Amino acid sequence: MTALALETRALSKNFGALPVAQAIDFRLASGARHALIGPNGAGKTTFINLITGALKPSSGSVHLAGADVTALSQAARVKRGIARTFQINQLYRGLSVLENVCMAIAERTGAARAMFRPIGRRGEVIDEALAILELLSLGDDADRLIRELPYGRQRLVEIAIALGLKPRVLLLDEPAAGVPTAESHVLLDVIESLPAEIAMLIIEHDMDVVFRFAREITVLVAGEVLVVGTPSEIAANERVREVYLGKKTRHG
Amino acid sequence: MIGIAERGAFLRHRHRLSWAESVPWIAAVAAFFLFPSYETLGAQVLIMVLFALSLDLILGYAGIISLGHAAFFGIGAYTAGILSAQGWGEPISGLVLAAIVAGIAGFISGWAILRTTGLTLLMLTLCFAELLREIANEQEHYTGGDDGLRGIRMDPIFGVFEFDLFGETAYLYCLAVLFIMFVVARAIVHSPFGQSLTGIRENIRRMHAVGAPVHLKLVTIYAISAAMAGVAGALLAQTTEYVGLTVLSFIRSGDVLIVIILGGFGRLYGAFIGAPLYMVLQDQLAKQSPEYWLFGIGLVLVVVVMFAPRGVLGLLEDLGARFRRDSR
Numbered sequence: 001m002t003a004l005a006l007e008t009r010a011l012s013k014n015f016g017a018l019p020v021a022q023a024i025d026f027r028l029a030s031g032a033r034h035a036l037i038g039p040n041g042a043g044k045t046t047f048i049n050l051i052t053g054a055l056k057p058s059s060g061s062v063h064l065a066g067a068d069v070t071a072l073s074q075a076a077r078v079k080r081g082i083a084r085t086f087q088i089n090q091l092y093r094g095l096s097v098l099e100n101v102c103m104a105i106a107e108r109t110g111a112a113r114a115m116f117r118p119i120g121r122r123g124e125v126i127d128e129a130l131a132i133l134e135l136l137s138l139g140d141d142a143d144r145l146i147r148e149l150p151y152g153r154q155r156l157v158e159i160a161i162a163l164g165l166k167p168r169v170l171l172l173d174e175p176a177a178g179v180p181t182a183e184s185h186v187l188l189d190v191i192e193s194l195p196a197e198i199a200m201l202i203i204e205h206d207m208d209v210v211f212r213f214a215r216e217i218t219v220l221v222a223g224e225v226l227v228v229g230t231p232s233e234i235a236a237n238e239r240v241r242e243v244y245l246g247k248k249t250r251h252g
Numbered sequence: 253m254i255g256i257a258e259r260g261a262f263l264r265h266r267h268r269l270s271w272a273e274s275v276p277w278i279a280a281v282a283a284f285f286l287f288p289s290y291e292t293l294g295a296q297v298l299i300m301v302l303f304a305l306s307l308d309l310i311l312g313y314a315g316i317i318s319l320g321h322a323a324f325f326g327i328g329a330y331t332a333g334i335l336s337a338q339g340w341g342e343p344i345s346g347l348v349l350a351a352i353v354a355g356i357a358g359f360i361s362g363w364a365i366l367r368t369t370g371l372t373l374l375m376l377t378l379c380f381a382e383l384l385r386e387i388a389n390e391q392e393h394y395t396g397g398d399d400g401l402r403g404i405r406m407d408p409i410f411g412v413f414e415f416d417l418f419g420e421t422a423y424l425y426c427l428a429v430l431f432i433m434f435v436v437a438r439a440i441v442h443s444p445f446g447q448s449l450t451g452i453r454e455n456i457r458r459m460h461a462v463g464a465p466v467h468l469k470l471v472t473i474y475a476i477s478a479a480m481a482g483v484a485g486a487l488l489a490q491t492t493e494y495v496g497l498t499v500l501s502f503i504r505s506g507d508v509l510i511v512i513i514l515g516g517f518g519r520l521y522g523a524f525i526g527a528p529l530y531m532v533l534q535d536q537l538a539k540q541s542p543e544y545w546l547f548g549i550g551l552v553l554v555v556v557v558m559f560a561p562r563g564v565l566g567l568l569e570d571l572g573a574r575f576r577r578d579s580r
Contacts, residue, residue: 054460078463090461092454098260103451104462106444112464118267118442125444126260133259143262165462 004066005030005199006082006169011050011060013043013223020046022223023060028169032199035214037207039243043223044203045087048171052084053077064169078107083167085158087174087203091146098142100157101129104164132163136190152183159190170194172202176209188213211235219243267442276524280427284420292419293535297528298426299487302433304511304523306480311509312518313441314473315453316366319374319505320381321481323361324354326388326500328482333401333495334394341407343490347429350486351479358478362471378502385500400496404489415491422491429487433480437520440476449473510549514556516563525564 006028013021020043028034036044049055051062053074061070064080072080092100105125106112119125133139136156146154155175162170175191176184188209194200204210210217210231217234219226221243227234234240283294303325310316328350335346365376388395395401408414415421440446451459452466459466489495498504507530515526533552537545560567 052461054457074460075463075465078461084461086457086461090455090458092451092458094454095450096262098263099447102263103448103459106448107462107464111444112448113445115440115443115445118439119444119447120264120267120442122444126263130259139259142259161458161462 003030004028004063005032006051006065006201007063008051009061009063011047011062012058013046013050013055014058020223021050021057024220024223024225026218026225028199028201030168030199031197032201033213033215034199034201035210035217036201036203036220037205037210037217038220038226041222042220044220045173046223047220048084048173048201048203051171052082078165081166081168082171083162083165083169084171085162085173085175087177089151089154089158091154091157091161093147094145096143096145097133097138097149097157097160098126098129100146101132101160101164102126104161105129108165129164132160135163136160152179152186155179155187156190159187163194167198170198170200172200172204174203174205176204176206184209273521276521277431284423284427288418288420291423293531295419295422295426295491296488297531298423298430299484299491300508300511300527300531301523302426302430302487303481303484303508304515304527305430305434305437305520306477306484307508307512308517308520308523309437309440309477309480310474311512312520312522313446313453314449314470316470316474317374318377319502319509320377320379321477321508322500322502322504323377323381323384324358324478324481325485325488325504325508326381326384327354327357327478328485329489329495329499330388330395330401330485331482332486333404333489336406336490336493337401337403341405343406343409343425346490347483347486350482354482354485355475355479357482359471359475362474362478366467366470366474378505381500381502381505385497388497388500395495395497398497400494401489402494404493404495406490406493415493419491426487426491429483433483434520437480440473441520445469445472510553512563513553514563516565516567519565522563522565525568529564 004027008024008026011021011024011026012019024047036047038044046055050057053072057070061068063069064077064082069077069080092103102119102125105128106119109125111122111125130139130142133142136159138153138156138160141149141153146157149157159175172191176187179187191202192213202213214231216228217231218228219234219240226243227237227240229237280298284291287294307318307321310318331350331353332346335349340346361380365373365380368376389397391397406415409421409425413421448459448464448469451464452469456466485499488499511526511530512522514529515522515524533549534545537548556563
């Protein structure tokens with residue numbers, strides 16, 4: 001049995017009377033390539049927010065590498081190896097690409113606590129950031145401001161920041177959202193080339209992407225897990241066709 | 253195509269000193285010799301620069317808007333003032349104590365109010381300052397209440413430099429303290445900690461997501477800023493040998509906000525432009541029209557916010573950039 005990188009047990013969340021996560025039991029093995037799909041409003045992003053600690057669950061628990069982290073803050077969970085990207089870019093728009101990635105690295109290494117020695121003289125932080133940018137072919141954009149960058153490349157910076165945290169679990173919330181199909185393959189190539197030991201959970205609407213990337217798929221409907229299975233099992237599942245895939249084909 | 257070795261040059265070089273940074277210091281020293289009769293006013297300008305610099309740390313870098321920064325200025329002024337009025341006239345220790353007391357007040361109040369944002373935070377900063385003003389008003393025995401605190405007598409600095417009637421010592425004393433505080437502020441904003449404050453201002457959600465202890469960082473810079481404002485207040489108490497309730501007033505909080513908006517925030521040097529500009533403007537407008545000078549200030553502020561949202565310093569930077577482009 002492979003060790004679990006991430007697990008949720010009966011994780012539930014209500015917004016007032018509205019249940020947005022209902023007793024979700026979820027398992028992510030080390031090095032997993034897992035996709036989370038479901039119709040709009042199924043609670044996919046909410047689920048991510050519960051895992052990262054951006055939201056507090058109404059009940060249930062979150063476990064990272066076997067340890068219960070439900071009571072821990074977002075920051076403490078990041079320290080334990082959890083990183084995410086956002087569906088809508090959450091970048092430091094007025095800062096350079098390099099500064100964006102340095103921000104994550106400085107927090108991870110603890111350099112960000114220091115009030116002396118300029119960040120510009122911290123070669124170890126800058127070199128690591130440049131190496132990540134190189135990996136994502138963002139090297140030439142290092143000194144450009146985020147707001148001057150095309151959207152597709154901004155999406156890459158989202159991933160670069162997450163990598164700066166050296167995650168063991170990486171949560172990708174629609175990494176190709178808003179990117180023209182012609183450019184989205186760059187993003188997917190990058191995601192596929194990431195180190196195998198990182199456990200990855202991807203939220204995605206594009207079924208081609210899901211079936212290309214994932215070895216396991218969870219279908220979420222109205223805050224509940226409908227079914228978990230391999231891509232071929234999900235494709236063959238009648239209920240999934242009904243609530244999700246079927247609807248999608250009918251409407252185009 | 254940028255050469256690989258040059259990548260990151262922007263970040264690697266940003267903290268380096270540029271020749272332009274010497275200009276305000278040269279100007280401040282030159283003013284000492286050129287306008288000997290204005291040294292008392294000059295000291296007040298320097299104090300305002302320091303006060304605005306402290307506000308810039310939280311407003312320009314961490315994005316904390318305060319309408320009550322006078323709280324810490326006032327705490328510093330009363331700490332140094334009361335200390336001296338009670339018989340301890342040594343100035344340097346007075347400054348240090350003022351910084352500590354104001355810093356602690358900043359830490360405690362910051363811890364409580366910096367979980368809020370926007371309008372709520374704005375109102376809470378205002379309330380905190382007003383609360384302190386009322387306390388100072390009530391505690392007449394210590395503060396002199398409405399009449400102000402009298403009986404402040406300062407010893408010579410280092411036992412050598414006596415405060416003179418013409419404000420020469422006061423001016424140089426304020427300039428030296430400002431310089432030290434500036435060096436500290438500059439080190440902080442270029443440090444990784446300072447960079448992470450910029451991150452909070454730019455995108456607080458992302459800052460949480462990279463695992464930053466956002467609240468602790470905000471409280472820390474708020475306390476540092478408060479300590480610096482406290483030093484400014486203490487300088488005023490020591491150089492004028494008087495503390496009135498206005499040190500805690502809403503008007504003072506507003507003044508410093510106008511100064512930093514006029515000068516330009518988020519670049520440290522905005523304070524150096526804003527403070528003299530505002531005080532000279534105030535002085536001149538009041539001479540022209542003792543009744544309507546505030547109207548003039550308001551007008552200038554509207555024009556600056558509309559046409560130079562990054563302040564006069566931003567305007568100068570844009571002009572400088574255009575000049576460099578043209579001359580290429």
